[in-house]
Every structure is written in C-alpha cells, then in structure tokens.
Amino acid sequence: MGRAKEDAFLYEKIADELGEMIARGALRPGERLPSVRRMSEERGVSVATVVAAYQLLEHRGAAEPRPKSGHFVRARAGADTPVPTTARRAPAPTRVSIHADADDLIQVMLQARRGQVPLGCAYVATELLPLRKLNAILAQVAREGGGPGGEYADLRGSLQLRRQLARRAVRWGVALEPDELVTTLGATDALNLALASVTRPGDVIALESPTYFAFMRMLEHHGLRAIEIPTDPQTGLDLDALDDALRRAPVRAVLCSPNFQNPLGARMPDEQKERLVKMVARRGVALIEDDVYGDLAHDGSRPRAAKSFDRDGSVLLVGSMSKTLAPGYRVGWLAPGRWDEAVVRKKSAMTLACPTPTEMAVAELLDEGGYDRHLRRLRRAIADQCARYREAIARSFPEGTRVSRPQGGFVLWVELPQGTSGIALQAEALERGIAIAPGPIFSARQRFQSCIRISTGFPFSPRIERAIATLGKIAEELAPKRAA
Ligand SMILES: Cc1ncc(COP(=O)(O)O)c(C=O)c1O
Structure with a gap:
C-alpha cells in the first residue's frame, strides 16, 4: 500500500474516532481537542495526518479552529432531542386507522x-449508490442463457442470494443457514409477511414512538391495534415502559428497529437488545426486528442485531438492500425464526416467487466483495x-x-x-x-x-x-x- 493511501485511511480513521467521541458526548461542545503535536505523538502518525483529520472534522461541522488556540468541538445551537414523550407509561392500545x-x-x-x-x-x-456496476451485473445475468427469468424461483428465493446473506449475517452476530432465510420484495414485503404470520386481526402490536410511518399503514391493513412505547433518541425503546405494556395489554408482537431507528436514529445498546429479546421470549411475544439501517453506522461499526440474542426463534429479522444499494430492485429478506413454516406458506399465497434476475445480481455483487x-x-x-x-x-x-x-x-x-x-x-x-x-x-x-x-x-x-x-x-x- 502506498504511503499516500495509508495516510488517507489514517486521517479518516482518526476523524471518525473523534467524531464518535463527540457524538457520544465524551468530548463536549466547546472542549479543546488534543493539540496536533500531542495527537501526532500519541498516535505515532505524521502532523500532516492529524491536521487532515481535524480539517475533515471541520468540514463535517464537528470541530472549529480558533486562532492560536487549536481546534475545539463545535458548539451546537440545536441540543439533542429529549425523550419525546409526555409520559413514561405507554397509553392504552389504539386501533390503527x-x-x-x-x-x-x-x-x-x-x-x-x-x-x-x-x-x-x-x-x-x-x-451515492453503485448502480452502474449493479446494473451491469444484472445485464450480464440476463445475457447468460435463458435460465434466470425463464423459471419460477425457489419459494424461499435465490439460493445464491440466501448463501451470501447467511455469510453476511455473521457480521450482525447471527448464525443463519441459507434455509433459515426467505427472500422478499424489499423490507416492506418481509414486514407484511411477518405481521400476517404472527398476528390475527384485532391483535395488539407494540411500536416505538415515534416510528416509521409505513408501520401504521401496515397495522391498519392487517386490522391491528397499536400501543406506542416511549423511545429514547439515543438508546431506543424504553424497556421499562415496554415491560409495563406487556403486563397490561395482550401484546402479540413488538415491531421495532434497534439499529438506527427511523425517525430518531437511536441505537439500542447490546445489553438492552439482550434484555428485549429475553423479555419477549419469556412472554411468548414475537419480536419483528427491522434492520434496514443496520449497515449504516456513522462510526463505521456494524452493530449486532437483536436476533443475535435469540435462543428460541422469537425474533423475525427483516432486512433489505433499499437503503444501501438499490431501492428499485426490491431485494429484501426475512429470517422468520420459529414462524418459518407460516412465513413460507404466506409467501406462497401472497407472492409465490420473487424476481430471480435482481436477486442474482445482488448476490453476485455481494460475492465480488465490492459491497463493503x-x-x-x-x-x-x-x-x-x-x-x-x-x-x-x-x-x-x-x-x-x-x-x-x-x-x-x-x-x-x-x-x-x-x-x-x-x-x-x-x-x-x-x-x-x-x-x-x-x-x-x-x-x-x-x-x-x-x-x-x-x-x-x-x-x-x-x-x-x-x-x-x-x-x-x-x-x-x-x-x-x-x-x-
Ligand atoms: C424503517 C424502515 N423499514 C422499511 C423501509 C422500507 O424498506 P423497503 O424499501 O426495503 O421496503 C423503510 C424505508 O424508508 C424504513 O425506513
């Protein structure tokens, strides 16, 4: 690796680390960053690398230089959103219309x-998406014989794609076999299959509050009621409030996004994910985990899925390529846990088969290694x-x-x-x-x-x-x- 390339990697890494500390509050607004010289000595990197890292932080709006004083964490007018709730207790379930x-x-x-x-x-x-490359792979898939597109795909979806997803699942902390996955038309299809398999009309679903607006449409479509659980903008679902709701209401499933929740961007800490999974397992409640943003941590890490703590199949894990690769390809998946049979039956009734060419193109891209x-x-x-x-x-x-x-x-x-x-x-x-x-x-x-x-x-x-x-x-x- 050339030195220029190594430096490019290093300064970004240093900027990412400092940015992460600022995001966590370990470095507070107005606080001075270590001097360039000290940082260069501590990290064993050149002064130029540290200067480049600080400039990147400046560019990102996280730090500002002050004449003759060094770099400081930028003071922000907008404070963090407080827990957006008026009560710690979830209100009674409400029919979603x-x-x-x-x-x-x-x-x-x-x-x-x-x-x-x-x-x-x-x-x-x-x-920002590698569409040119993905489309070229799709064209190649389409050219190679009449196979893909000429037959119905396996009911579970392309084996090639499921193999790739099973390999990737290791990064989510989840051990999955290709046969424990079902491919879907984006996460939306996976969520609907999960809801259709786990619930009956009139059932109560616990949701984060605020939550992704399409969940409300799905609940309405399936004739379900919602109980809104207070959600912290940093750590996600308030588990004490959820526990309380599970005691008081006949909740059938919890539908949430522990990793980078939409709209708050909260990331639930791993201990809380474990507590959440234990809580639902103890009560026989399903956890529908929507992980569409899991690959998009700002600090570059890949958080575990709550499913990684699942011991009895209580968690139905949903994902898709819509936020990271190609929303128009409609490539998604579901790892249904103990609802596997029900989900496969629903898929045969509702979709029968997903398009093979797009699934194969995504699988090829994952196989090539360019996705990371x-x-x-x-x-x-x-x-x-x-x-x-x-x-x-x-x-x-x-x-x-x-x-x-x-x-x-x-x-x-x-x-x-x-x-x-x-x-x-x-x-x-x-x-x-x-x-x-x-x-x-x-x-x-x-x-x-x-x-x-x-x-x-x-x-x-x-x-x-x-x-x-x-x-x-x-x-x-x-x-x-x-x-x-
Ligand atoms: C939390 C969440 N889940 C699912 C979706 C939809 O995903 P897909 O396009 O894969 O159906 C979105 C899109 O905004 C989303 O924010």
Missing part, C-alpha cells in the same frame, strides 16, 4: 419527487451529510428548536418550538418546492405535532442549504410569538 388527513400527508410526501428539494422520503441520492468498499464510502458520506444538515438547521431554525443526533442512518428528527405546526410547515414548504415529512405521521395517535423529519440522503449543496434556510424562516413565522 390512519386519519384521512394523515394519509394525505403521507401521499403528498411519497409523491413529492421530481423537481422538489428531496428532504422528505428516506432514500439516498443515486450518485461501497458501504465504507456510503457511511462516510451520510455521516458527513448528517453533520452538515444538522449544522445548517442549527444556524437557520428558531431558538428552541432541537435536533436529534443520529448514530447511523440518514434522517434527522427536528422538534420545533412548542406550538409550531409541523403540518403547516410541510404545506408551506411544499409551496416553495421543498419536501419534508411532518411529525404526526410517525405516530398512530398523530402525536408529535411540533416535529418534522428531514432526510439527509442527498449530498449537502448550496440548494439544500438554501432550502434549510427557507424552512427555518417558515418555522420562525409559524412559531407562536412570545408576549413582549
């Missing part, structure tokens, strides 16, 4: 694509984007605004000053060609009226900066005026 207005809001957001500033839906810019290199680049890009969007929000939004500090994924949860309507902000923003997601769609009870979610999936640019400044101005206008 999405209010027509909320449904309209979701519809508006999903359709808000062309020409609008894309801060609404959670997907990354195509330029791509993931490293993607993680760095989204960590950088998140930091820069966060900074822009802190600069532009009214006082009293709070912004989440996600540890992975690429969405930000913004709590506006009390009384400011997230729905009004969405409407005004749309008028000006900016798409965002309003808070109430992330709750079965339309809570979080003063919140919005901003997706940071696109590289930061002057256009995005202007859009965030515009959002800040609208929020300022909408914020209730304090009496003079």
